[in-house]
């Protein structure tokens with residue numbers, strides 16, 4: 001029996017969650033950061049043989065959602081359906097392997113949220129009172145005067161004014177559980193990680209817990225309080241309950257199997273809700289508390305928070321398309337590179353800056369060079385000198401001891417690193433193996449020794465492909481697509497999907513395997529060399545900043561169909577393919593081009609031009625062309641750049 005068949009031994013369970021994201025905005029790279037981290041941990045734990053459950057979802061109630069739906073003249077439900085679908089789509093693009101996606105407007109959730117509320121009320125922990133305080137609608141949270149920024153602004157949403165709110169409200173006896181909580185955390189310090197966050201919440205609780213307002217009566221978009229329909233349950237209480245409602249609390253099979261959660265992964269701004277309020281609510285209701293809340297740091301862009309007004313909110317899917325275009329790879333490989341970069345570059349738990357040059361550097365140095373190139377300089381040798389069949393290693397041929405030892409150490413270190421969510425350490429370890437394998441190959445130089453000592457050359461190649469096999473299994477949680485492609489090139493018949501970490505420990509590489517070398521999986525991204533050393537930039541007329549330029553989404557597209565717009569002289573209606581989307585644009589190219597001439601052409605399109613209605617047809621984007629002295633020439637692109645490639 002192989003290891004993975006006994007993978008679900010009792011006690012080896014792993015339940016990881018992300019925050020459920022608000023639907024008042026579209027998903028961005030901050031949401032992707034948490035979800036990718038959780039995905040890598042979940043994929044890794046499955047690989048390591050844990051019975052794993054990975055939950056994400058959307059937080060769909062509250063005043064903010066009600067307001068944004070109103071602004072868009074749709075019902076809150078229609079709005080939430082739309083944004084929840086955007087999240088699901090993004091998770092599909094980013095290769096997220098969640099086991100469930102919970103929405104707080106689902107009956108299976110509302111039932112549990114109302115049930116918990118009723119129970120706390122019945123036992124006297126919730127009572128009717130009045131709540132007054134400074135409320136931030138974006139956080140859906142009250143703050144103390146001492147916590148606010150200048151002018152009563154929110155401590156999280158810089159510059160956003162809080163509102164003085166005074167209303168009848170149900171209150172939860174948080175204060176009653178203060179001492180229990182402090183003792184619990186003292187006895188279970190790993191309940192909150194990293195340490196800096198633990199210290200923060202401990203000092204917050206020590207400063208004294210006030211009873212928590214747990215209902216609102218000034219709007220209706222929420223789960224009704226079961227015993228008082230004038231109120232809805234406070235959105236945070238509603239939302240936190242998702243972690244058990246998704247498991248079918250109280251009598252679901254999944255609940256029995258996976259609760260309490262191993263880790264709630266969250267951003268640092270919501271650690272208080274997860275690490276203080278949630279365990280207290282659970283404890284009060286007699287439900288076991290989660291093992292850990294891990295709060296990671298904040299991603300910034302160019303040192304600034306993402307914000308719509310700064311125009312720097314990054315859409316991860318657009319970023320993946322952009323990188324795919326630059327590298328000449330498909331989007332799934334670009335997604336792997338983003339997954340890798342985010343978890344390699346920024347020590348998990350600390351704040352970090354997202355920057356494109358850093359990503360390109362990691363792509364070239366780590367993925368293209370250390371990993372991809374090791375494959376590309378090994379398999380062709382097997383092909384050339386050994387008819388494509390991996391030879392049997394000869395244990396007496398020197399050199400390999402160190403490499404095997406490193407592989408074993410690396411594999412053994414990974415589970416602990418991932419249990420601590422130390423992705424940087426885990427990747428550092430895997431790179432230690434790749435570094436050792438590259439060095440081993442350089443030293444053994446089988447391309448030279450093959451002429452004098454064929455056995456030694458064959459052994460060197462067999463040991464290098466073995467290191468690649470081990471590294472590929474270990475890397476599969478970060479690079480699900482690329483690892484599969486490397487696996488295909490290695491030619492191992494057992495699918496990668498059924499490999500377990502335990503299999504990575506067992507060498508050697510199966511001798512007799514026929515390798516299938518192919519195109520580089522991570523071709524280097526050639527960046528344009530800056531010309532500022534030699535050419536003095538002379539501004540012509542008004543200049544725009546690089547940020548303004550970046551707001552232009554200019555992309556390569558292919559014309560699928562084109563026809564003349566009836567009763568017009570110049571207009572062509574073209575159906576274009578932007579790689580991930582087909583659109584219609586209207587363009588005035590007659591008589592310089594006929595519709596037939598356009599079909600099949602790779603053109604350049606300004607994709608984020610606001611849609612316009614032209615002759616009753618919606619034109620969505622603008623085709624770019626050069627114009628001079630009555631002539632028109634379409635812009636096009638070299639090197640067969642794919643549809644969707646971004647112009648930067």
Ligand code: ME8
Nearest residue numbers: 019020021022030031034059239240266267298299
């Ligand atoms: O807070 N850097 O939802 P939310 C890193 N619905 N992570 C970021 C980030 C950034 N710049 N921006 C967002 C909510 N995140 C509640 C949660 S849970 C019961 C309810 C990530 O849509 C990070 O995980 O505001 C953060 O905690 C979360 O998105 C906030 O998402």
